[in-house]
Amino acid sequence: MRKYIIIFILVGAGLPIPAFINIAVSDTSPAEASYKSATTYHDLGEFERAISEYRKAIALNPNSPIIFNRLGVAYSELKQYDAALDAYKSALALSPMTAEPHYNIGLVYLKKGDLPHALKAFKRAIAIDAEWGDAYTGLGEVYLKQGDFGQAIRAYKQATRLNPNGNPSAILGLSKVYARQERWEDAITAVEKAIEIHTDNTEAHYQLAQIYIKRGEKKKATAAMAFFKVLRQTDPLLKEAEIWVKRHPNDARGYNNLGIVYLARRRPEDAIANYKHAISLAPDLATAHYNLGHAYHKQGKMNLAIAAYKQALTLDTTLAIAHNNVAVCYIESGIDLDQALSHARTAVRLVPTASNYWDTLSQVCTALGLESEARHAHARSTKGQEKYTTER
Known part of the structure; x- marks a missing residue:
């Protein structure tokens, strides 16, 4: 009896991840144990x-092209490129008609x-598997670097045709070519499509900022560059x-914590899923409930946000920011302003600085016609902001 394990080849050089491949390995064996440990x-x-574990597996099973291929990927991740090439060539010696090692x-x-050798390798991968879009993306990258824009466009477009909704790297490559040709509208359309597929693609947001800079659109460039910096800082x-x-x-x-990073990178659904998982593991984790409320709040889902904030407050009544944000939700929704007032007052009592x-309290007091308290809160808000500006 033999069983099949799905193997995932990792990405390199900012290009897409190769396809899944099926590998047959014998049932429980020392080689399989080392391979599983390695993966x-x-x-x-x-x-x-x-x-180290891949090498143990190879010593026990020296005829597996898959293990050699994975070994090459690991070496490449460490930038040990000569060792990676040796491993890939060993994989090809055992299985010359496999596309993945050529791609890698x-x-x-x-x-x-080494663009000539890269071009040759990608072409060999395509000759073996002409339906594999990632290999065309690699080909496009080589042509782009060589300045052969016509060939680059053809390669990238073929990659997108083969995988129209899942290859942001190819679409981003098209944007780069169009930018080099000063086809700005085409470049923007392509990069925005790449971002639509992969919201927090750091390189795509940098590309968008650069396009706007070259077009002299300062406001858009500033916004795009600001988010690029967020992505660059949160990548690690x-x-x-x-x-x-x-x-x-x-x-x-x-x-x-993973949810916090996702939310900063404009991936609210992933953030929400992680907050919910955190809550399922630790229902009394007040910060997870608060962060869930914050994610819903950013999506404009006020009822869900209020419920999550209040659950956080059930667990920690001193969480001033949750009191403030509940008040903000009520103000933005135009409902339950009496509750908004209670929460806003509690927030400033807990953190009077x-x-x-204080600004939230000023808004709710104004809405309720509490003019004296609104003026006082506004003065405290302004004073705090002036102090912050002076200290900076």
């Missing part, structure tokens, strides 16, 4: 330990700046948070 370390980003070789040569945090929950699948705070809490 676990690989998925956790512990590439040196993964390499192309990625390595692309990273090394995202990686760390995702790895943390893999290592600690029962740690509610880990999922809460927070100018934004």
Whole structure:
């Protein structure tokens, strides 16, 4: 009896992830145990330990092209490109008609700046599997770097035809070509499509900012560059948070933290899913309930936001920011202003130095016609803001 394990080839050089491939391995064996251990370390980003385990697996099963291919990916992640090439070539010696090693070789040569060899490798991958869009994306990247824009466009368009809704790298590549040709509207359309598919694609937002800069659209450029900076700053945090929950699948705070990163990167649905998972693991984690409310609030789902904020307050009545945000939700919804007033007053009582809490109180008092209290709150809000500006 033989069973099949799905193997996932990792990305390199900012290009797409190769397709899933099926690998037959014999039932429980020392080679399989080492391979499984290697893939676990690989998925956790512990590439040196993964390499050690891949090598153990190869020593026990030297005829597996798949293990050699994965070994090459691990070496490539560590930027040990010569070792990666040796591993990929070993995979091809065992299975010359497999597209993945050729593709991965192309990625390595692309990273090394060896465009002729990269071009040759991607073409070989396509010759074996002409329906694999990622290989055309790699081909497009080479042509773009060589300045052959016509060929680059053809390659990228073929990649998108083969996978129209799942290949943001190819669409982003088209945007780069159009920008080089000063076809600005086409460039913007393409990069926005890439962002639609992959909301927090750091490179795509940088590309969008650069296009606006070159077009002299300062306001749009500033906004795009600001979000690019958020993405660049949170890229390592995202990686760390995702790895943390893999290592600690029962740690509610880990999922809460991952949700925070997702929300900062404009991925509210992923944030909400992680907050909910954190709550399922630790129902008394007040910060997870608060963050869930904050995510709903940003989506404009006021009833859900209020319910989550109030649940946080049930667990921690001193959470001033939750009191303030409940009040804000009521104000924005134009309902239950008496409750808004109660929560706003509690917020400033708990943290009397927070100018934004005083501003919330000023708004609700104004709405309720409490003019004296509204003026007092507004004065406290303004004073706090002036102090903050002076201290900065």
